[in-house]
Amino acid sequence: MPEDHPYRKNPSVADLMRTRAVEEAVAAAERANQQAALAVVERWNTERSPLWSPTIRCAITAGTPWLDIYCPGCQTSRAIDIRTFDRHPLASVGSLVIGLQCSWCPGLAPIPVLTALHALPPAARWSKSMPVEFLHRVGLLYTRRRLSEGDPNETL
Numbered sequence: 001m002p003e004d005h006p007y008r009k010n011p012s013v014a015d016l017m018r019t020r021a022v023e024e025a026v027a028a029a030e031r032a033n034q035q036a037a038l039a040v041v042e043r044w045n046t047e048r049s050p051l052w053s054p055t056i057r058c059a060i061t062a063g064t065p066w067l068d069i070y071c072p073g074c075q076t077s078r079a080i081d082i083r084t085f086d087r088h089p090l091a092s093v094g095s096l097v098i099g100l101q102c103s104w105c106p107g108l109a110p111i112p113v114l115t116a117l118h119a120l121p122p123a124a125r126w127s128k129s130m131p132v133e134f135l136h137r138v139g140l141l142y143t144r145r146r147l148s149e150g151d152p153n154e155t156l
Contacts, residue, residue, distance in 0.1 A: 037062035053094035
């Protein structure tokens with residue numbers, strides 16, 4: 001019976017084996033790409049070199065899309081999801097600093113410092129290592145500060 005019989009409805013065992021081999025090869029290539037990208041991101045996180053940084057595509061492939069940014073003006077740090085930026089995927093993460101400005105610093109804010117790339121935002125990282133009472137206290141202090149400043153959009 002020929003392999004390409006026109007009335008065959010079920011795939012042959014050979015077809016199933018070829019399909020499975022292709023799927024396994026694709027999955028192995030994706031795992032290798034992710035491990036290589038993660039190695040690049042970990043190297044940049046440890047060196048914190050201003051001379052080079054991974055690309056946006058590399059950070060997303062590695063599963064580390066959260067960029068920690070430190071503002072030397074008000075000494076605060078924030079995390080930004082780089083998947084929300086409208087930039088070319090081959091642009092470096094370091095090129096994002098040009099378009100960033102601290103919203104808490106009045107007037108001319110200094111250029112922020114990129115500190116590291118992470119897989120989770122800070123709140124998710126903190127919740128695993130810090131007690132819940134600490135997180136609630138920080139949230140209450142932030143809410144009280146905004147209310148004392150007279151923010152009309154903030155309500156309890």
